[in-house]
Amino acid sequence: MEDASPNTCEHREVELLSPWELIRKYTCVACGGVLTCSCDAVLATRVLRHQALTGTDSYSAARVAVTHPLTPNVCDDCRGLPPKPFPRSEQRGATTKIHRYYWRELWTESHLRFLQWCDDEGISTVDDAGKSLVLWLEHQQHKDQMKQIEREVLAEIKQLHATHPKYVYDEPSDADVLKANGVRVTDAKAAYLTPTRDRVLVLPLGVTDQTQAQSVEEFVATRLRADGREVMFCESLPFQALYGCLMYLWVQDPADPLIRPAGVSREGQGGTDGQLIWTLLPADYGRQAHADRRQAELEAHLDFIGSTTDDLLWAFDYWLEYSRPLRQYLWAYSAEDEQRARTIIGVLGVERVKTILRWLAESYWDRYVGWPDLLTWHETPDGPRGVLFVEVKSSSDRLSDDQKTWIEGNRETLGFDFEIVKVNRTLRMQVTE
Ligand SMILES: [Zn+2]
Ligand SMILES: [Zn+2]
Incomplete structure (x- = not known):
């Protein structure tokens, strides 16, 4: 039988606590310990110290304390397992597929390079009290440098995805979703005003009076009302x-x-x-x-x-x-x-x-x-x-x-x-x- 005491446990099987945190936490199935992976050591100790010590369970939103920080061989990468994609939704500001799938890689690599640059330039990343200055340096003092690094990292990850993709984009298209769910699609025809200002405006075909132009939603509502509908x-x-x-x-x-x-x-x-x-x-x-x-x-x-x-x-x-x-x-x-x-x-x-x-x-x-x-x-x-x-x-x-x-x-x-x-x-x- 496996010894499941926290001190001697080998943490053979772990579960990701939440895919959305930058410093990921894992719970050990055998001992119940909460772990971070040693490959995040630099970011956990120099950038996000508070995030490195507690995690949020994505199922219950409960806050849990990390009991085994920076344990070797915890994450899929370190264990040689295929990485699982966790694409961010478009609503969270990640608009391209590269940003949606590689958000964590973009973040991690940019910060590591910025830290390396600070070290090379002899710029201290802590204050006299030992508090991390990294986020301030990145957003204020050397934000142009950080922006430059982020652009380079983005270009490299794009290139890497084109030649050796880490993740496969396998989301269904709109047409797939509509078909799989049996959604009816009806077509309507309209004249579009151009150039478009802040929103699309349309007119029924044959109408030339532009004061009657409507949004597409109003256009469809008018047609429904003409059918006697509320x-x-x-x-x-x-x-x-x-x-x-x-x-x-x-x-x-x-x-x-x-x-x-x-x-x-x-x-x-x-x-x-x-x-x-x-x-x-x-x-x-x-x-x-x-x-x-x-x-x-x-x-x-x-x-x-x-x-x-x-x-x-x-x-x-x-x-x-x-x-x-x-x-x-x-x-x-x-x-x-x-x-x-x-x-x-x-x-x-x-x-x-x-x-x-x-x-x-x-x-x-x-x-x-x-x-x-x-x-x-x-x-x-x-x-x-x-x-x-x-x-x-x-x-x-x-x-x-x-x-x-x-x-x-x-x-x-x-x-x-x-x-x-x-x-x-x-x-x-x-x-x-
Ligand atoms: Zn364990
Ligand atoms: Zn790791």
């Missing part, structure tokens, strides 16, 4: 308001052992006037761990909020003010978003709203964005019929990662009728002014 401009904020209001009692339950105070400051109408206010949040809010931990309470809460659409509307109005701190935390506090959330309850009805709330609760931070542009339906004496979500795309638009997540979630769980309307540029029209 249309609400949607996207994600109304769903965040819906969730924040109807779920606040479950999220902020004082009986939850992981509940703790959290500070929020938000601008604008319905916000906190930019002042810091305190509210309660579980430490693992929005993670899968949160819902796993509180699954029984989640189902009980979804029963409790009512069994009819009228129950939900009543609960929504009654809890609107009580839920404001949570909704401020979730950026979902404007009167307009509150009104749209109310419309969503009326149009979708109790069962579909509960499906949405459960889906969001199970992994909020992965799912709270990516909702389609428009919600449309026929108003009939028997209530809303033909409910449809529409995502509008201009000729050049691509799907974001969040939209792909929503499309998959819709096929697997939400089950809404959904289509993409592509507004194709059939004509260019020169802007006259």
Whole structure:
């Protein structure tokens, strides 16, 4: 039997705590120790000392202390294992595939080279008290040098990827995602005004009066209304308001052992006037761990909020003010978003709203964005019929990662009728002014 005491353990099998930290931490399956790899020694001791001593579990958001710093042969590279890609999402400022896949390599190599340059130039990277000056040197004193190094490293990694790729870019294309999820794509034709200013403006074919130019979303909404449909401009904020209001009692339950105070400051109408206010949040809010931990309470809460659409509307109005701190935390506090959330309850009805709330609760931070542009339906004496979500795309638009997540979630769980309307540029029209 393997001796699993921390001091003699060989840490044969380790698991990555979170792929997103610059100094990675690993937990040992045998002894439970938290390790960093000795190959990160320079960065851990000279650049990110605080990050080198604690880690964050990507499942539960729990903070854990490193028990075995700078242990030899911990990471995949040092063990000779094939590196697993962890591409960053486009929303985090990583826009090219090189930046998205090689973000950690770009960071690591640039810092190591900057440190080497400082050593060569005789520039001290610590102050008299022994505190690291590296980040200050990089961002202030020698930022041109750092920029230059970053450009060189980027060019080299590009070159390396072209000849000996470390990672394979194997993400499905937009067309693959649409096909795999059975998404209907409808084409519409329009004249595009050119040159484009801050946003694309279009006109129906045959219309020459440029004062009637609209965004592609408005263009599609006008066509839907002409078919006798109601249309609400949607996207994600109304769903965040819906969730924040109807779920606040479950999220902020004082009986939850992981509940703790959290500070929020938000601008604008319905916000906190930019002042810091305190509210309660579980430490693992929005993670899968949160819902796993509180699954029984989640189902009980979804029963409790009512069994009819009228129950939900009543609960929504009654809890609107009580839920404001949570909704401020979730950026979902404007009167307009509150009104749209109310419309969503009326149009979708109790069962579909509960499906949405459960889906969001199970992994909020992965799912709270990516909702389609428009919600449309026929108003009939028997209530809303033909409910449809529409995502509008201009000729050049691509799907974001969040939209792909929503499309998959819709096929697997939400089950809404959904289509993409592509507004194709059939004509260019020169802007006259
Ligand atoms: Zn171990
Ligand atoms: Zn290593």
